[in-house]
Amino acid sequence: MTKYTxxxxxxxxxxxxxxxxxLGRTNxxxxxxxADLVGSLKIQTFIDENPERFFQIGIAEANMMGxxxxxxxxxxxxxxxxxxxxxxxxxxxxxxxSIAYSDKNVKICxxxxxxxxxxxxxxxxxxxxxxxxxMLPGMxxxxxxxxxxxxxxxxxxxxHHGPVYLRFGRPKVANFTPVDQKFEIGKALxxxxxTDVTIVATGHLVWESLLAAEAxxxxxxxxxxxxxxxxxxxxxxxxxxxxxxxGCVVSAEEHNFLGGLGExxxxxxxxxxxxxxxxxxxxxxxxxxxxxxxxxxxxxLNNKAIEAAxxxxxxxx
Amino acid sequence: MANLEELQNLVVQVRRxxxxxxxxxxxxxxxxxxxxxxxxxxxxxxxxELKDGFDMDGKNEDLFFLSNGHISPVFYSVLxxxxxxxxxxxxxxxxxxSRLQGHPTTHEGLPGVRIASGxxxxxxxxxxxxxxxxxxxxxxxxxYSLHGDGELQEGQNWEAIMYAxxxxxxxxxxxxDLNGQQIDGSTDDVLPLGNVAEKFRVFGWDVxxxxxxxxxxxxxxxxxxxxxRTGKGKPVCIIMTxxxxxxxxxxxxxxxxxxxxPNDEQLATALAQNPETLGDY
Numbered sequence: 001m002t003k004y005t006x007x008x009x010x011x012x013x014x015x016x017x018x019x020x021x022x023l024g025r026t027n028x029x030x031x032x033x034x035a036d037l038v039g040s041l042k043i044q045t046f047i048d049e050n051p052e053r054f055f056q057i058g059i060a061e062a063n064m065m066g067x068x069x070x071x072x073x074x075x076x077x078x079x080x081x082x083x084x085x086x087x088x089x090x091x092x093x094x095x096x097x098s099i100a101y102s103d104k105n106v107k108i109c110x111x112x113x114x115x116x117x118x119x120x121x122x123x124x125x126x127x128x129x130x131x132x133x134x135m136l137p138g139m140x141x142x143x144x145x146x147x148x149x150x151x152x153x154x155x156x157x158x159x160h161h162g163p164v165y166l167r168f169g170r171p172k173v174a175n176f177t178p179v180d181q182k183f184e185i186g187k188a189l190x191x192x193x194x195t196d197v198t199i200v201a202t203g204h205l206v207w208e209s210l211l212a213a214e215a216x217x218x219x220x221x222x223x224x225x226x227x228x229x230x231x232x233x234x235x236x237x238x239x240x241x242x243x244x245x246x247g248c249v250v251s252a253e254e255h256n257f258l259g260g261l262g263e264x265x266x267x268x269x270x271x272x273x274x275x276x277x278x279x280x281x282x283x284x285x286x287x288x289x290x291x292x293x294x295x296x297x298x299x300x301l302n303n304k305a306i307e308a309a310x311x312x313x314x315x316x317x
Numbered sequence: 318m319a320n321l322e323e324l325q326n327l328v329v330q331v332r333r334x335x336x337x338x339x340x341x342x343x344x345x346x347x348x349x350x351x352x353x354x355x356x357x358x359x360x361x362x363x364x365x366e367l368k369d370g371f372d373m374d375g376k377n378e379d380l381f382f383l384s385n386g387h388i389s390p391v392f393y394s395v396l397x398x399x400x401x402x403x404x405x406x407x408x409x410x411x412x413x414x415s416r417l418q419g420h421p422t423t424h425e426g427l428p429g430v431r432i433a434s435g436x437x438x439x440x441x442x443x444x445x446x447x448x449x450x451x452x453x454x455x456x457x458x459x460x461y462s463l464h465g466d467g468e469l470q471e472g473q474n475w476e477a478i479m480y481a482x483x484x485x486x487x488x489x490x491x492x493x494d495l496n497g498q499q500i501d502g503s504t505d506d507v508l509p510l511g512n513v514a515e516k517f518r519v520f521g522w523d524v525x526x527x528x529x530x531x532x533x534x535x536x537x538x539x540x541x542x543x544x545x546r547t548g549k550g551k552p553v554c555i556i557m558t559x560x561x562x563x564x565x566x567x568x569x570x571x572x573x574x575x576x577x578x579p580n581d582e583q584l585a586t587a588l589a590q591n592p593e594t595l596g597d598y
Contacts, residue, residue, distance in 0.1 A: 052453065062476060070443040071446040073432075074375070094439055097434070101423075103423055
């Protein structure tokens, strides 16, 4: 197996920006919309190179979702950009009726997901967005793990017909997946093979899971780490196959344990192969101000927490 | 030059369709549908430049978006009689497995419908997006939309109104159905709208008014005038005053028929006031 190493810390939102730059050059139907957060979404290059294909909507996210739905009529592929909180909960009914129910080819691209946007606090953080979006019929939900994967996902969703929620974040995190790694929507990636426990992780907690796996290997525990970049449709086969092999699972995500990846994994296992599972996730709470590291520590979202969850779940086998 | 007699015959037939559709399933919204019948008939048969058949992208043809989706009966009837689907399908309105859902949707693949609507206040944003796509595509056809007046209580409209003027979306004509009624009573009682025309003007739109939206001549003249004002740097708004329940005496001058179907006796009375012209479905 490839041994993954940190190629240098980068923010996943910059991966989105890099993907948009490339799409601007390669796909004339791609258009970008933003609700007054161009700098945060890292799309200035796209705007500079394609001013006619960029729509500054202003602080009006509901209108942005509707305009995006309308732009698809005529063959455009709109990518909306704002924070995850304002991309989902704030505009849920607009997404539900004008995009999801109307089968519109809109890509809802959301930065600053989870608590790790940090100091702005709970009004700008969101830990419920995966749940909200995966509940919508026909919606694809993607939460890539690093810069390279976010860029690859941005390119991949332009080729996929249908509404997509693409979730990424603000802080600089390890960039460890190969720059040329193929991104296949709905296909989980086994990053390390093991026999004692399975960690299914999404977003930047995939890297934390790899760190935990390394520490556990040193204790003689064989850990399988699976990167679930696509939460919906979920690669159930990969999860069931691994659970059958290891007999216990830890799910890891920067999201509420209600409604997130963990629950999707639980449902899958309950139906096909009941397996003990521990949840690395927030415990039905709002976030707060702090540095990303402090918040990951406080809310039990780092490699130490994952390590402890592995030891706990293995005792439940 | 339109043949007003033919249009009037179609108006009466569409009224019959509306009444029979909502009566059959004992649900639906006849009041607003009847109020906008002249508008729909004129728009689809005299104003819009339409291709044969239907495709979702609608390139090189005019587009229409219904924001107040609850007046689906008039929309469905006019679409069917314009040839988008067989008029016999009006029999399936609001029934299980029908393409004619209670509120319009693209989800069941009904030709003529390009967006779901029903949850109010979303149609103007969608219409603006479609108008922007037309500009990007170098397509000089127009986008039309219809909105209820009560619907303007939804805040998203005002985001859209501000955007369209600020960005010179001038290939777009939005019509507001000013009937002064909503489910709970008159708009003045529920939440006063103030001077709607003036509000659009100060937001930067080119506004014109149709004083009687149930007079075919006025509707035709107003829509033609609106069309002539496109392409001049401003979105165009038509404030169209209508009578909810128009054409059925006991449904007029009240909000009672906003979302209520007539019973057998009431249907007979209403149909007698609108004798068959082009043939019932």
